[in-house]
Amino acid sequence: MELRPKILIIDDDFDFVYATRKVLESVPYEVVVAFDGEEGLRKAREEKPDLILLDIIMPLRDGFTVCDELKRSPEFAQVPILMLTSFSQKVAETSLALGQGLGLEAEDYIDKPIAPADLLERVKKHLEKRAYKIRALQVSEPFEDLSDSQIAKIVNLCREEVYEAGVTLFHEGDEANTLYLVREGKVALLTRAGPSPTAEMVTVDVITRGRCFGWSALVAPHVYTLSAKCLEKSRVLALARTDMQRLFTEDPDMGYKVMGRLTTIIASRFDATRDKLMRAR
Numbered sequence: 001m002e003l004r005p006k007i008l009i010i011d012d013d014f015d016f017v018y019a020t021r022k023v024l025e026s027v028p029y030e031v032v033v034a035f036d037g038e039e040g041l042r043k044a045r046e047e048k049p050d051l052i053l054l055d056i057i058m059p060l061r062d063g064f065t066v067c068d069e070l071k072r073s074p075e076f077a078q079v080p081i082l083m084l085t086s087f088s089q090k091v092a093e094t095s096l097a098l099g100q101g102l103g104l105e106a107e108d109y110i111d112k113p114i115a116p117a118d119l120l121e122r123v124k125k126h127l128e129k130r131a132y133k134i135r136a137l138q139v140s141e142p143f144e145d146l147s148d149s150q151i152a153k154i155v156n157l158c159r160e161e162v163y164e165a166g167v168t169l170f171h172e173g174d175e176a177n178t179l180y181l182v183r184e185g186k187v188a189l190l191t192r193a194g195p196s197p198t199a200e201m202v203t204v205d206v207i208t209r210g211r212c213f214g215w216s217a218l219v220a221p222h223v224y225t226l227s228a229k230c231l232e233k234s235r236v237l238a239l240a241r242t243d244m245q246r247l248f249t250e251d252p253d254m255g256y257k258v259m260g261r262l263t264t265i266i267a268s269r270f271d272a273t274r275d276k277l278m279r280a281r
Contacts, residue, residue: 010040037061185234
């Protein structure tokens with residue numbers, strides 16, 4: 001049975017929470033609720049929601065503070081947060097400055113009250129972005145063998161980045177801090193045909209949709225063995241080495257599966273690179 005997306009509502013307005021929960025459960029989404037900022041942080045860590053609806057003005061901790069703390073955590077940095085508030089009506093009653101929220105990384109700001117259809121549309125839009133990342137991970141080379149729950153852990157760490165044609169993402173010999181997965185576009189992997197720094201650059205592989213590069217981020221000594229350059233405008237998912245290492249420590253089975261897949265990928269690409277370099281001489 002397909003898992004329903006889980007939504008966490010953090011709001012101290014009991015009537016609003018009750019009505020919003022009914023609307024969301026009609027889709028149906030799985031809904032978890034919290035009535036202040038402290039409880040919201042605890043529920044987020046316990047329930048691992050796919051999306052958070054977060055009020056700004058609450059007791060104990062305001063929504064700005066909660067959003068900032070969540071976004072600073074790798075576990076929640078990529079979880080959509082929709083700030084939901086009647087802030088303009090309450091601004092005279094609070095010491096919170098509107099400018100406090102401008103630097104936050106919340107995905108959306110919604111004024112209350114909001115029509116149920118409009119709320120559902122905004123929620124659907126952000127969940128679809130997340131679902132697209134999940135599908136991209138499920139068919140990607142290193143993560144093909146992972147369970148849905150393991151994929152869900154990784155998607156929370158994925159940064160989506162876009163690079164124009166001609167941009168070099170990293171050079172051979174750079175410290176390897178990031179593993180990349182191509183969603184759209186083409187990225188060339190290059191190396192020099194000989195030991196001289198003036199030797200011709202040779203393309204040893206072209207990475208297209210669903211394939212990964214930068215695997216040195218997960219393999220000691222964590223130094224890129226090739227250079228990576230975009231052949232056309234490319235959209236990639238980026239995973240930080242430190243985040244993946246933490247996940248592998250928490251979930252050794254995930255680490256075993258991913259590293260097993262990488263071993264196969266590396267062996268295949270090594271053979272292909274050797275053949276191309278031999279032909280280039």
